[in-house]
Amino acid sequence: MPSFLETTFGPVELEIIDIALQSWRTRFGLTKDDPDAVIAAEICLNLFREGYNTLPDLVQAMDRHKALADIAAANDLPRARRRASS
Numbered sequence: 001m002p003s004f005l006e007t008t009f010g011p012v013e014l015e016i017i018d019i020a021l022q023s024w025r026t027r028f029g030l031t032k033d034d035p036d037a038v039i040a041a042e043i044c045l046n047l048f049r050e051g052y053n054t055l056p057d058l059v060q061a062m063d064r065h066k067a068l069a070d071i072a073a074a075n076d077l078p079r080a081r082r083r084a085s086s
Contacts, residue, residue, distance in 0.1 A: 024068070040071060
């Protein structure tokens, strides 16, 4: 098993990370350049390095991650207000 810093990212690995991150950003309405999306990308890479290296495992790990949950909660409130005012 490769160590944390020796994890390699080939096309398959990058696709898994990209799909998981895009899905997460879409759920919470964040653009690629949003500072919270940048933090989410860093967390996503670290989770992958920690061994969550399949799409289902990575998505579940992201859903359970405390910092991502905090970001999601902060971004869900304005979205909920937008829906209520529609």
